Amino acid sequence: MADLLRLLLRVAEKAANVARLCRQEAPLFQLLVQEKTGDDKNKKFVQDFKTLADVVIQEMIRHDVGAQFPEMAAFIHGEESNKFENGLGESVVVTVCGGEEETAALLASVLDDDRTAAALLARAIHQDPATVDAHLDDVTVPLSPSELAIWIDPIDATSQYIEGREEVLEEGRLSPSGLHCALVLIGVYLRSTGEAVMGVVNQPFNRKDPAGAGWRGKHFWGVSRGGVNICSESRPKDSPGAALSAVLSSGERQAVKEALAALCGPPDRLMYASGAGFKLLCVIQGLADVYVLSEGSTFKWDSCAPHALLRALGGGVADLANCLQAGPGGHPAELTYHRPRAESKGAERWANSGGLVAYRDLSRLRSVVGALKGKV
Template identity: 70%
Template sequence: MEQLLHLLISVSEKAANVARVCRQEAPLFELLVQEKTGADKNKKFMQDFKTLADVVIQEMIRHDVGAQFPELTGFIYGEESNKFENGLGESVTVTVCNKEEDTTALLAKVLDGDQTAAALLTRAIHQDLQVKDEAAESLQLSISPEDVGIWIDPIDATSQYIEGKEEEVSDEGFCPSGLPCALVLIGVYLRATGEPVMGVINQPFNQKDSTGKGWKGKHFWGVSYGGVKACSFTHPTQSLGKDNGSLAVVLSSSERQEVKDALAPLCKGRLMYASGAGYKILCVIQGLMDVYVLSEGSTFKWDSCAPHALLRALGGGILDLAQCLSAISDGKKGQTPELTYHKPRAGSQGVERWANQGGLVAYMDSAVIDRVVGALIGKI
């Protein structure tokens, strides 16, 4: 499994390269964006888009992992349909081929015959990139790849990626919107229980490079299985709450007003807002925020699996908010129903089968759970 972790770190960096390549030329990027419809659409958004970058990254990860670990074939799941429609109205199934020239030919179909753009993407997809991470490579894990599955969110916060605002991270490390919120998420879970055991997060647009024209990325990883808890983070820094007894709470700007009103007293009225579910959970992992609360079922297994594993490696977790509220109402205070990743929701169709329907609470310190959930009792 340590070999799988090393592979996931490396393919996450390849994914970050693809994401950066696809943003370099605005006319090229305009060709790559397509609106989702029907069962693929996230009901939270009036318009929900996927990009060729999303699809290519997902299929590249599926190809590279399946080639090295064939026992995972059929257990690597992603957010995106791999069908893309080109300018001629032709539906093209995007896959990564074993030969570069075959991948180029397939991508050229999507890109209306643009061989130059197709070759550029193909080079990023087929590069032999090995990321060195001594801490990750030194781990010893006694779990078989046959026992796990993988969730991929190829570009979380796709809307921020498409909009492309080049906002840089603040001195505190927090960025409410813009390219830094767009993340590559790869999570590993146990097939039997759905427990998240390994996660890799790559932030392709972490900071501007020395020229000021391009971007440099950063990767993060965590493992929580059996007696092994390891993470690329050291102890998190103090949260942005800072005031004694005050919590730093991050929400979606579209969160319902009742939730905002209920949680505002916990943070002295200083609620924080950010784009992307993965990025908001990353803020909790980094210690910038104490808790991320979402009251609606608008996130999915691919959004939360990878960062959930990092939180567990650091002693935190992600709970089902609706189940927490129900437990307290039923007098079962202290029960903490963690999200799991192996079973679709019965009676649901399309992407809704994999929604975190009860909302969520992502935390680092379990001491905050009672305060946060208690504030929401009877309010939602």
């Protein structure tokens, strides 16, 4: 399974290259935005955008993984529909073809025959990135591809990606918004149980090259299965007696904000940030102890990849509603990824409907559940 992890790191970097290209080419970017409608619309936002970059990245990952691991091809799922409407009102099914020229021709039909833009995208799709060094030579994981399935979020925090604000990241500090919140998320789970077992998180816009060569990215990965727990991030050192730190969405319920403010103590320990994937990454990096969301506005593709990393670090992502029902002393009900909600339609079938708590330390999870019990 080290081969699968290497492949996921490589295709995530290819995805990051596509995301960066689409931001660099302003005329191309203006063509890419298309509003989601109907059952695929995320009801939390007034405007929720699907971009061609999303679709291209998703289908590229599906193509590359399916080519190397054909037994997984039918079990690679993504956030986006691969149908895209061009300026003439024609519906085009976006796929990755066998060669660069064929893919460029298909993309040109989406891009109103803009062959220059289509060729740029096709080149990024078919060009392998530089080797991603993850020191995986000694990684052995007791898994078979026939046991696994994948969730892809091609560009999480699309609104931040589209807005494109460039914030400078400070080491050890949470920066709440900007391009760095946009992430490529690839999560692997067991088909039988829905357990998150492997994840790759790529941050395409981590820092700008001081020499003016554009944006540089950063990748994170983790594996957790059968006693094997390996992560690219080291577990942050806990400070005994330190107040809890939490990251939330700015639109979180007031009752949750107040309960956690009392638990966190100093005002700077309760923080806000954009993007579900980015808030999960903040917990992975130790910039916050927990991420709490009381609403069902995240989806399996948002949480699967970061969940695997948190499990590898000794934490997890729990269903908040189930935890509150069980109480602070109960066993955390970890999110699973294999079963849709039968009573829902469209994207809502895959919502994390009970909300969530992401954590690195079980004691922090229990503190949060105790503080929120009877208030949510």
